[in-house]
Amino acid sequence: MSNSKLLIIGFIWPEPNSSAAGGRMMQLIDLFLKKKFEVIYTSPAKFSENAENLEHLGITQKQIQVNDSSFDEFLKEEQPTHVLFDRFMMEEQFGWRIAEQCPEAMRILDTEDLHFLRKARQQAYKDKKVFKKKYLYTDIAKREIASILRSDLSLIISKSEMEILVNQFQVNINLLLYLPFLLKPLKDKDTENLPNFDTRQHFISIGNFLHAPNWDKTLFLKEEIWPLIKKELPEAELHVYGAYTSQKVEQLHNVKQGFLIKGRAPNAIDAIKQAKVLLGPLRFGAGLKGKFIDAMQAGTPSVTTTVGAEGLCGDLPWCGEIANSAEEIAKQAILLYSMPKRWKIAQRNGFNIINKRFQRKVFAANFFKRLKKLEQDLNLHRQQNFVGQILMHHSTQSTKYMSLWIESKNKDSAKESI
Structure with missing residues (x-):
């Protein structure tokens, strides 16, 4: 050729x-x-x-x-x-x-x-x-x-x-x-150097704000999910990254609530690997969601919906939790954030999905x-x-x-x- x-x-x-x-x-x-x-x-x-x-x-x-x-x-x-x-x-x-x-x-x-x-x-x-x-x-x-x-x-x-x-x-x-x-396959040397459970903190959400599913997901987090998580984990913050922030996005920023709009991430994987859990509660969408692939490569477990996980893991276990209601999403996010063994299993599941399904x-x-x-x-x-x-x-x-x-x-x- x-x-x-x-x-x-x-x-x-x-x-x-x-x-x-x-x-x-x-x-x-x-x-x-x-x-x-x-x-x-x-x-x-x-x-x-x-x-x-x-x-x-x-x-x-x-x-x-x-x-x-x-x-x-x-x-x-x-x-x-x-x-x-x-x-x-x-x-x-x-x-x-x-x-x-x-x-x-x-x-x-x-x-x-x-x-x-x-x-x-x-x-x-x-x-x-x-x-x-x-x-x-x-x-x-x-x-x-x-x-x-x-x-x-x-x-x-x-x-x-x-x-x-x-x-x-x-x-x-x-x-x-x-x-x-x-x-490319994730090798042991790639995954061993990632931050571990104890050195990570806070939640992260990421996605281009020009994309309607991402804007809706951010509203869902702000209005229904994050208040439930913050009530149980008062010290936690949600860092919301995404390209093309507009005034309506920036207005959601609230330090007191720990809901922080961070704008464009210079490098998505670098930002995600500092967080303990990625939240991606998409209520509609199609295709494969790149944010979850980035999270798997960063060794960061995810909580998403059935639509969010579609097409990614096949018959393999998801790299975190899948739930569809605000209450269940919040509950699973809190458990994942608080339980090192559960978190480590979810992280390994992510490495497995990358290596078995996207070579x-x-x-x-x-x-x-x-x-x-x-x-x-x-x-x-x-x-x-x-x-x-x-x-x-x-x-x-x-x-x-x-x-x-x-x-x-x-x-x-x-x-x-x-």
Whole structure:
């Protein structure tokens, strides 16, 4: 694959210190660089001062525009062999241009998480109802699944999401690949140097505040869970970390209550390993939650919900406790914080989950084996996905002419302003 060129179309510029999505993207980039791919990273988003400097890794960075044919010229010049769309919205915007200008390029979609699943759970929560499958059948589900069907391969981060796509929506499994977080094994020397139970103190919560499940989780902690914990453990504090704190987040800061908003953590794992217990009571969400992976690597047990733990531990015991009501979450958090033996078992469970379920070596080999097979019979693969061809045909027509119309309007407006 030494002559291969990967074009990534990013929803945003990757910020591995701000979100699990940023970390995931850097893991994927690293996979391709190790296989000697030339990598170009593009995005219509504004550059961020917190983004990874990709040029230091030998990656070309380019800002692109939506609804602009300059992207077609860029494609003709670069002629990528592989294209990776970061989330389905990028495939919607740019997929038809790739299909027109680089028909032989393999189109890969990284879903990050199933957006329609997260939104469905959020809606059920807003409705104060138990989540049921009927919540899945939305316009965003149609859009996201159409994007999966148009792509040659979609990377799915959670086995739970694989099951929903295959069993609930009858997506052909040949279009999907389970590719979770890709981690190096934890060795004894890594875990022995971590702070022990006696040298740690306080609770921690972490997560990007632009992400709705994280903001809701913070409110849940502040209003219902933390008062119960603080009553039993009056000396304890909750340190709340997260990128993109806003005024509404900072207003939750209260020294007297021991509820401390700390803002962005320079290094998530370093912050987490000082704490005794991580609290992540997510009431809705999808995908794999990077905060729990960071906690496992930091040797910090976690208390979360069924949604928070989804897809992470499989049949293995969780690295802490799983509970769903405020009272039960608080109770389990207090026990974990107060009982060294229970805490140590939870910590070991976390190391075990990392080493048995997220080994980079295993999944990387499987990924490139799959890519090689697709490269050898891409035309046949596409023929067998005729529904995807139909969707690409109709999407190309509708999106193309809408995009050309917007581009024309933009040019007319520019002329009028001169």
